[in-house]
Amino acid sequence: MSQYFLGNAYHAPKQGEIEFLRKTLIEVDGQGNIQSLMDENHANYQSSIDTAEQEGTLTILQAGQYLLPGLIDLHIHAPQFPQLGKALHLPLEDWLQQCTFPLEARYQDEAFAANVYQKLVSTLLANGTTTGLYFATLHLEASTILAKTCLELGQRAFVGKLNMDNKAECPEFYCEENAEVSLETTIEFINRVKTMLGNDHQLVQPVITPRFIPSCSDQVLEGLGEIAEQTDCHIQTHCSESDWEHNYVIDRHGKTDSHSLNDFGLLTRHTILAHSNFISEDDCDVIQEKGAGIAHCPLSNYYFSNAVFPLRRALDRQMHVGLGTDISGGPSASIIENCRHAVHASRLREEGTNPALEQSQRGLAGSRIDFMEAFWCATRGGAIALDIPAGSFEVGHKFDAFIMDINAPNSNITAYDNYDDEMDILQKIISGAGRQNVMKTWVDGKLVYEQ
Numbered sequence: 524m525s526q527y528f529l530g531n532a533y534h535a536p537k538q539g540e541i542e543f544l545r546k547t548l549i550e551v552d553g554q555g556n557i558q559s560l561m562d563e564n565h566a567n568y569q570s571s572i573d574t575a576e577q578e579g580t581l582t583i584l585q586a587g588q589y590l591l592p593g594l595i596d597l598h599i600h601a602p603q604f605p606q607l608g609k610a611l612h613l614p615l616e617d618w619l620q621q622c623t624f625p626l627e628a629r630y631q632d633e634a635f636a637a638n639v640y641q642k643l644v645s646t647l648l649a650n651g652t653t654t655g656l657y658f659a660t661l662h663l664e665a666s667t668i669l670a671k672t673c674l675e676l677g678q679r680a681f682v683g684k685l686n687m688d689n690k691a692e693c694p695e696f697y698c699e700e701n702a703e704v705s706l707e708t709t710i711e712f713i714n715r716v717k718t719m720l721g722n723d724h725q726l727v728q729p730v731i732t733p734r735f736i737p738s739c740s741d742q743v744l745e746g747l748g749e750i751a752e753q754t755d756c757h758i759q760t761h762c763s764e765s766d767w768e769h770n771y772v773i774d775r776h777g778k779t780d781s782h783s784l785n786d787f788g789l790l791t792r793h794t795i796l797a798h799s800n801f802i803s804e805d806d807c808d809v810i811q812e813k814g815a816g817i818a819h820c821p822l823s824n825y826y827f828s829n830a831v832f833p834l835r836r837a838l839d840r841q842m843h844v845g846l847g848t849d850i851s852g853g854p855s856a857s858i859i860e861n862c863r864h865a866v867h868a869s870r871l872r873e874e875g876t877n878p879a880l881e882q883s884q885r886g887l888a889g890s891r892i893d894f895m896e897a898f899w900c901a902t903r904g905g906a907i908a909l910d911i912p913a914g915s916f917e918v919g920h921k922f923d924a925f926i927m928d929i930n931a932p933n934s935n936i937t938a939y940d941n942y943d944d945e946m947d948i949l950q951k952i953i954s955g956a957g958r959q960n961v962m963k964t965w966v967d968g969k970l971v972y973e974q
């Protein structure tokens with residue numbers, strides 16, 4: 524049976540363009556797909572509302588409430604959730620060895636994993652994140668628990684069991700036995716997720732996840748390329764993230780991450796590259812040629828990347844790009860917060876930060892993005908990168924959405940009649956919304972969170 528949603532909505536079906544859908548009636552079919560959109564002028568508008576109301580299938584938004592497409596987080600380290608907001612003082616390579624690998628090694632303990640993952644996925648749904656692309660750990664069981672948790676809580680999710688078999692870069696306590704074990708457990712994980720009870724519609728999908736080139740042997744990278752070809756699974760990894768990581772790959776393979784991944788068969792239409800801060804024009808060419816996507820994680824860039832991703836360039840090139848929290852490299856679980864940081868970061872790139880320099884020397888002209896582009900990245904941009912029919916309110920798309928209420932208790936957003944127009948209100952939402960403004964979240968037409 525269909526359900527109906529009536530109210531004001533925003534979406535960004537095209538890069539940089541926002542549509543305000545006034546008093547729109549959205550019909551969602553029993554499979555969670557958007558069946559129709561009607562505005563006030565549609566011939567069946569009022570009669571459809573009346574019927575839905577009689578049948579008890581109508582959700583009506585209140586004044587100050589807006590329906591937004593569900594947020595898409597293209598880069599989450601699920602096991603790092605306990606570390607969110609701390610351990611931000613070290614460079615990437617030291618942070619991994621001293622803080623992150625010891626934490627991730629604890630997911631040998633399945634009860635620990637179940638507890639953290641339940642809390643993480645609930646938190647993300649409460650922040651309006653309807654699709655998550657997750658790195659788990661190298662543990663088969665704990666990674667399976669993450670996939671099950673997403674399915675149980677109803678989040679659209681792409682989950683990867685990590686590959687980490689390079690003994691030179693992985694500590695003894697957190698390293699796979701050898702390449703064969705690494706590849707075998709990957710195949711087992713893919714099969715488990717695909718056949719998981721209740722996952723008939725593949726709400727949760729397995730992802731091939733070499734953590735990053737430094738943590739993997741060439742044998743594993745090669746094997747994963749073959750598995751990718753055989754299974755058509757999504758692929759995720761880190762790419763050219765920091766000076767150390769970018770140079771490590773050049774030293775080891777004599778080429779950049781993008782080219783190395785491509786040569787192993789790991790750059791496909793379904794690859795998401797986290798960060799990619801140091802990619803050259805030539806790297807952009809190969810990424811774009813393969814149709815791979817990039818997860819821009821602005822907050823994480825501040826702490827671990829020695830640089831900030833040039834998002835303006837990626838957008839101008841029409842690359843596939845979305846946003847990621849990079850929990851816990853980025854200390855926030857909110858994609859809205861990362862939207863505003865994507866804007867801030869681009870402004871700092873444009874203006875520069877060193878007042879001792881002349882203005883003409885300080886920044887890089889033409890680097891800024893605006894809130895509308897950030898919003899597109901967070902919704903439709905992420906969906907395009909993942910190649911899923913979601914991220915905007917269009918017939919045939921999945922109804923993944925949430926209610927943003929600017930008048931919610933403890934809201935930090937204020938709007939004024941005859942002063943703020945619709946675009947002002949969306950800008951205020953991107954600038955000031957928090958978890959308190961997310962009232963209800965739906966995935967696949969199913970209510971998965973209610974405040």
Ligand code: GUN
Nearest residue numbers: 600734735761827849852
């Ligand atoms: N590179 C390899 N592993 C990680 C990780 O856990 N976080 C980040 N930000 N970069 C990485």
Ligand code: FE
Nearest residue numbers: 600797849852
């Ligand atoms: Fe990361």
